[in-house]
Amino acid sequence: MKSYVRKTYGGPEVLELTELSTPVPKPNEVLIQIKSASINPADWRILRADPFLIRAGHGLLKPKFSHLGSDVSGIVVSLGTSATKWKVGDEVVSDIMGSGMGAYGEYVAVPEDILVRKPSNVSFDEAAAVPIAGLTAYQGLLKYGKLEKGQNVLINGASGGVGTYAVQIAKHIGANVTAICSAKNEEFVLALGADKVIAYDKEDYRITTTQFDLIMDNVGNCSVKDAKSMLKPKGIALLVGWGGFGHMLRFMSQGAIASKTSGRTFMGIAAKLDTADLEALMELLSSQAIRSVIDKSFPMDDLTKAIILQEKGRTKGKIVVHN
Ligand SMILES: NC(=O)c1ccc[n+]([C@@H]2O[C@H](COP(=O)([O-])OP(=O)(O)OC[C@H]3O[C@@H](n4cnc5c(N)ncnc54)[C@H](OP(=O)(O)O)[C@@H]3O)[C@@H](O)[C@H]2O)c1
Incomplete structure (x- = not known):
């Protein structure tokens, strides 16, 4: 599968689109085929280690984590041996910041209990914009x-x-x-x-x-x-x-x-992933009480352009990337 990785700190140009083996989900995980992911200011900050203190958690000299990308929506394509909550074909959304990131690619394996169902009348882009x-x-x-x-x-x-x-x-x-x-x-x-x-x-x-x-x-x-x-x-x-x-x-x-x-x-305040809160947000979207404003949706291959645009700080709503 294709996935963006980085080996050093720096601007969006340090991200490399790389061919990796598709992850095999651990027993409590599911494998997601990524449909959309959204960009947050945290992406370019983590990428550049700006502020410098980010290095305390992400590696002093070089990044400990090669993947980036937290907000993701997609389709469950395989299940770990003890995963019971989802079935193949389910459409899901989550924030995977605390699960190793990796939303910028084709597939990611994540714990099944961090996922929330994407309503059928909400698009993958609109869902990925939310977390x-x-x-x-x-x-x-x-x-x-x-x-x-x-x-x-x-x-x-x-x-x-x-x-x-x-x-x-x-x-x-x-x-x-x-x-x-x-x-x-x-x-x-x-x-x-x-x-x-x-x-x-x-x-x-x-x-x-x-x-x-x-x-x-x-x-x-x-x-x-x-x-x-x-x-x-x-x-x-x-x-x-x-x-x-x-x-x-x-x-x-x-x-x-x-x-x-x-x-x-x-x-x-620092917001945290809470699946009940994310479910409530999906319900608000599904009932059209609120909507995701998508400033621009880029193909995943244009991720660096999407992050460069986010870094300008002028986004109206959200920037997303899609497969
Ligand atoms: N604490 C947490 O848990 C948490 C979670 C998520 C994000 N954040 C932080 O919250 C901030 C906002 O995140 P975001 O995702 O909303 O960022 P964002 O989408 O990049 O925000 C861009 C928007 O900020 C507006 N803006 C820029 N300067 C402004 C000013 N002086 N006064 C009013 N509006 C201004 C821009 O409008 P104009 O182009 O019209 O100026 C643009 O629409 C970031 O610093 C992010 O790191 C914190």
């Missing part, structure tokens, strides 16, 4: 942010992968959504359901007079001081996006103090 970005939006808003109907939420970075799901999920549960995006994406984000848009390149979002129950910062540029001034007395501010070490350290340290003294909560 990391969708779970981050879902868990950020509902689990960490405890967002409820009628509450006010501010979503920064509303036009990207996480943001497009967050705007739609927040609207679906009946929240009042203020979204921050650039002027060129205003109409697009309003069409996703935002009640109000603040264009960050036309005005300073801190001038808003709305008081929020939840601020979800998918960019990583909202300080604790600014978040505090925009939050209601018991509001929650979530740092989701990577705005650099300096911002993260300031947010976490000042946020820890402000969480103790202000009645508000400030936290950084």
Whole structure:
């Protein structure tokens, strides 16, 4: 089978499309024929080891893991000897970040219990777009942010992968959504359901007079001081996006103090694969309560072009690759 591998850290050009033997699933695994995979900012960050600290988990001098690619959808084509949950032909989706990655290729063997059924009325591209970005939006808003109907939420970075799901999920549960995006994406984000848009390149979002129950910062540029001034007395501010070490350290340290003294909560979050949450997201897609916005779908052979585009940081929704 064909699969992308890399031997060194570097840009997308270090990825090599290589002929490997098709994996044989271990007893608890199933083999998936990959139909689609989606790109996340984590891909180019892991590829380049940027920030450098990534090397602590991925290998100091060279990468310990040769494969890349976490968000995957495909078809079960064979079963490990003790795998019972799926049958050949089932259409599935998951985030395989914690299972060795390898979404950029033709086949991957993964533990059967990390998979979720892809609804038949959701395409492989639309399903593969969901896992990391969708779970981050879902868990950020509902689990960490405890967002409820009628509450006010501010979503920064509303036009990207996480943001497009967050705007739609927040609207679906009946929240009042203020979204921050650039002027060129205003109409697009309003069409996703935002009640109000603040264009960050036309005005300073801190001038808003709305008081929020939840601020979800998918960019990583909202300080604790600014978040505090925009939050209601018991509001929650979530740092989701990577705005650099300096911002993260300031947010976490000042946020820890402000969480103790202000009645508000400030936290950084890391979304995790939870199959119940991913099932809930698939149900939202299947019932058309939300949709995956696909900015561009590339053939798998053009993976490097897809990652180069993702790295520009201007994606509207998600970039996917397909076989
Ligand atoms: N904590 C977690 O568990 C977790 C999980 C997933 C992702 N993340 C992080 O979350 C961030 C967002 O991820 P993503 O997948 O949504 O990325 P993405 O799709 O690459 O985000 C691109 C979007 O960001 C917008 N943007 C860029 N600068 C902006 C600014 N100053 N203000 C508002 N919007 C801006 C861009 O719109 P314009 O072109 O209009 O500027 C573009 O639509 C990344 O840093 C990622 O690493 C964290």
